[in-house]
Amino acid sequence: MVARSYTVAFEGIDARLVEVQCALTPGVPSFSVVGLPDKAVSEARERVRAALSAISIALPSKRITINLSPADLPKEGSHFDLPIALALLAAIGLLPEDTVAGYVAIGELSLDGGLVPVAGALPAAVAAGAEDLSLICPEATGREAAWVAGTAVIATSTLGAAIAHLTGQTVVAPSDPGEVRDGAISPDLSDVRGQERGKRALEIAAAGRHNLLFVGTPGSGKSMLAARLPGILPPLDAGEALETSMILSRAGMIEAGGISRQRPFRAPHHTASMAAIVGGGRGALPGEVSLAHNGVLFLDELPEFPRNVLETLRQPLETGDVTVSRANAHVRYPCRFLLVAAANPCRCGYLSDPGRACARAPACGDDYMGRISGPLIDRFDLRVEMPPVPFSELEEGPTGEASETVAARVAGARARQTQRYADEGETRLNADASGDLLTRVATPDEAGRALLSKAADRIGLSARGYHRVLRVARTIADLEGSDAVARHHVAEALAYRLPSAPAL
Missing domain, CATH: 3.40.50.300 (P-loop containing nucleotide triphosphate hydrolases)
Incomplete structure (x- = not known):
């Protein structure tokens, strides 16, 4: 029998869904993690073993294999601890498999069974919402993940609390988003x-x-x-x-x-x-x-x-x-x-x-x-x-x-x-703005075009420089509230482009 939980692997700010499969088979007792894990993921088996022992759960005397699918996707980070533990608990019958499969889980386990915050809760919540799943994560990152509308975020401080929620013993209310901060006051x-x-x-x-x-x-x-x-x-x-x-x-x-x-x-x-x-x-x-x-x-x-x-x-x-x-x-x-x-x-x-x-x-x-x-x-x-x-x-x-x-x-x-x-x-x-769009919105009037043409010939504006002058002139006109780009807008843009150039 194979039990499953879900987590994510990060690719930039994108989070790809990873299926955590746990199989218990007869044989010499062992605990292995496969599926292209890095060192932190491979060490998860020791943290999971110690965390389960801390809440008085003994591992079965069987061969435990954890597969992280897709197996060709690199897996990095300690956030795989919690999903590995949940898949293992579902495999030994302590958690309902269908309930565990309804969550994306992230979180590092401490040796006493606590959940340590990890980076990437917000992208993980986005990925969970895209798959119509909920997210379970450490309490310290719950308010961050809750910013994703439509994704129920369950944040707990310990593995024991997560188990109690998943078994229906003590239901944890979804987290509320954190505060919107205006930031530090800038000097004037x-x-x-x-x-x-x-x-x-x-x-x-x-x-x-x-x-x-x-x-x-x-x-x-x-x-x-x-x-x-x-x-x-x-x-x-x-x-x-x-x-x-x-x-x-x-x-x-x-x-x-x-x-x-x-x-x-x-x-x-x-x-x-x-x-x-x-x-x-x-x-x-x-x-x-x-x-x-x-x-x-x-x-x-x-x-x-x-x-x-x-x-x-x-x-x-x-x-x-x-x-x-x-x-x-x-x-x-x-x-x-x-x-x-x-x-x-x-x-x-x-x-x-x-x-x-x-x-x-x-x-x-x-x-x-x-x-x-x-x-x-x-x-x-x-x-x-x-x-x-x-x-x-x-x-x-x-x-x-x-x-x-x-x-x-x-x-x-x-x-x-x-x-x-x-x-x-x-x-x-x-x-x-670039290409035809730039030409449409930033072409100056006749006097402005004459000035820009003279500058391009005299001071050797590159094609990039020419377009950047147009963009700056368009912004100067916007600050002035002008719909048209006039000669004086172009002149100021040129002055900032090449402040030490001879007067034109």
Whole structure:
């Protein structure tokens, strides 16, 4: 006789249903797990044995075989403990087989029979709902999984409580979703003195999700401006919040089952490895580019990042997803993010100040910024030079607009884009527009076309650069509330694209 329970194996943020089969056969007593398990899954037999012993359940003196089907799908993680235990209990007749087969189970077992929280409860609940099954999981992850409408989530703190529920002795009520959190309060944009050009570029970047590069001397406010970007971005809508939370759940980063409406802001250190940035490692977990999905990825000291790490960003910036390829897995994660980067003009940082620059100026600047490849630089829609702020401006009180005021304009521009692209599939913002759609929505008037044509010939705009100027010009027009893209919109977009180009 074969008893069955169900669990999932993760492929990125997707969860594939796995059937856990348990067979008891005569022979020398043993306990084996087959079906391409990793080390953590293979060790489940010892945790299951100890947990059952802790609640006074002895294993039969038979050959116990656990098969994880499909057998050719790699199985990774400790969340297989609970489904293995349930299938075994059904096989020895302590749990009704039909009841156990109505649940997808995830959870790690402690040696005393407790259930330890595991990552991936939200994708597991989605997979359970797709198969019209319920989910049984550790109590600590129940509120997270309960965000999936239509899936009954039973969360228990011990294996004994799960058994009592499945046998009808003590029925556990389905979990309620966790709280919706607004997130931490971001610093206000009015704290920044001067740098009006940088503030304007930040607003445009937020409105259309355009990649932004700040270049300036140390202490000019590059990181300070970037840190205020979350305060002017609109909150996540319901669909975006679920998308983002699926990635965070897979990474085990959802706290107390709560879902935040604040857009992610990730700022990895420049010593981060390639696996940390794009994803990988054990279990092919999401990297920083995916953790920043629907939010911001801020790379401070951009030239200090390893060249091979920076080059891996080129494809995700274009496609909005990343595929982590390993010998036994090819995992896809979404990663549609706003890239903001900051850099000093040279290693010493004072290339523009003759009195403080090093003896190798200006060659040191070419060498330092040369660490960033031309194709990657070309993917920045906005490039802003940040001069030092005069001391007279530092002594003044707040003079600029507050984040709340700028956020209202950004929200208005995004609302126009949402309406414009409502029937355009994956296109959500101006940064996503391409091809005929971009031509239709962003072609400037006659004066604007003449200016753009002159710029393309004179400063050598690439095809990618040409299209990115159109996208930025469309966003500037949206911030202004204009349906048409005019010459002054194109002129401003060109100025941010190539701030040091000669006047046209």
